[in-house]
Amino acid sequence: MTHTRNTPASQAESLVPDLDAMTPRAARAWRERMAVSVIGSGRYTVASESGGSYTVDLPGKRCTCPDHTMRGERCKHLRRVAIEITEGRLPRPGFRAADCCVCGREAFVPETTRLPLCEHCSFAPDERVRDRETGDLLVVVRSVDRRADEVDIEALETTVASHPTNRAYDPGEPVVEAVYPGGDHPYSFPRSRLARRPRTAPTADSAPGATG
Ligand SMILES: [Zn+2]
Ligand SMILES: [Zn+2]
Numbered sequence: 001m002t003h004t005r006n007t008p009a010s011q012a013e014s015l016v017p018d019l020d021a022m023t024p025r026a027a028r029a030w031r032e033r034m035a036v037s038v039i040g041s042g043r044y045t046v047a048s049e050s051g052g053s054y055t056v057d058l059p060g061k062r063c064t065c066p067d068h069t070m071r072g073e074r075c076k077h078l079r080r081v082a083i084e085i086t087e088g089r090l091p092r093p094g095f096r097a098a099d100c101c102v103c104g105r106e107a108f109v110p111e112t113t114r115l116p117l118c119e120h121c122s123f124a125p126d127e128r129v130r131d132r133e134t135g136d137l138l139v140v141v142r143s144v145d146r147r148a149d150e151v152d153i154e155a156l157e158t159t160v161a162s163h164p165t166n167r168a169y170d171p172g173e174p175v176v177e178a179v180y181p182g183g184d185h186p187y188s189f190p191r192s193r194l195a196r197r198p199r200t201a202p203t204a205d206s207a208p209g210a211t212g
Contacts, residue, residue, distance in 0.1 A: 025067075029079035036084055040111060042093030046077040056081045058093050102173060102191055114145050115174040121191065123176060129194040133165050138178035138194065141186045148190040151175045160188045169193055 019027040035047040042059040054065040054077050062068065067075040084090040091097055091108035098109050100118035107118035123129060123140040130137055144151065148161035149171035156163065161171035169190035176194055177186040 025073065025076055026079060029076040029083060032076065032080075034077070034080050036081055036090060038091060038096060040096065044081045044090070046080060048077065058082070058085075115147065115172075117143065117174065117191070123194070123196070128197050129176075129178060130197055131189070132193050132195055136180065137197070138180055138187075140194070141177040141179055143191070144175040144177060144188070146175055147172050148175050148188075151188055153188065160190060166190050166193065 017030055019030060022030075032049040034049060037045045039045055039055070042057060044056045044058065045053060046056055046063075047053045048065075052065065054063050056063045056077050058078070058081055061074070061078065063075050063077045065075050065077055067073045068078065081090065085092045094111055095108045096111050097106055098113075098116035099105070100107050100121050101115045102121040103118060105118045105120070107116060109116040109118075122143060125140055125142055127140045128137060129140055148166065148169065149159050151160045152158070153160060153163060159171075160166055160175050161169070166189070169192050171190075173190040173192055175188045176191050177188055178194060179186050
């Protein structure tokens with residue numbers, strides 16, 4: 001059999017959890033219809049199938065239900081919150097759901113962020129980007145949790161938003177600081193002015209198994 005680079009790395013197995021192999025408590029955490037909502041600071045409200053409503057403190061590993069308070073068990077509510085976080089249905093402690101302020105997509109962002117950015121719209125430090133106005137290449141220093149109309153460019157006595165080259169961008173966008181390669185002075189840009197540089201795609205010549 002010929003292995004191509006598209007060969008899947010995972011085994012042929014079901015991803016459905018085997019409820020019969022679990023303890024009854026663990027299986028109920030998966031099976032029962034529970035509604036979970038985020039309170040904040042790692043706390044969640046779980047409305048159970050039987051009509052009860054309990055508060056889970058995930059970092060503290062506590063729940064207000066009798067199974068936990070009376071019997072000290074890791075109850076189905078604690079387990080359910082952990083499952084929903086792992087499945088990407090709920091934000092983990094310290095995060096909240098919010099609409100990205102650039103593209104509008106819903107994302108889980110740090111609780112204290114004023115200007116939420118989705119994974120696609122946020123830059124990591126040291127990421128290489130391109131200035132859409134000039135074509136210059138830059139390196140990201142950090143995203144600033146402040147709007148372009150709140151950040152001053154002191155030398156020019158203007159804000160980032162009202163600088164002439166930035167008028168086409170939303171003044172409510174977060175500011176990103178970036179340096180020119182080899183430079184150390186950070187310049188401030190509205191987020192959308194900087195474009196992520198696409199990763200270099202492998203060429204046909206370097207792809208294994210390619211034939212001419
Ligand atoms: Zn509980
Ligand atoms: Zn976005």
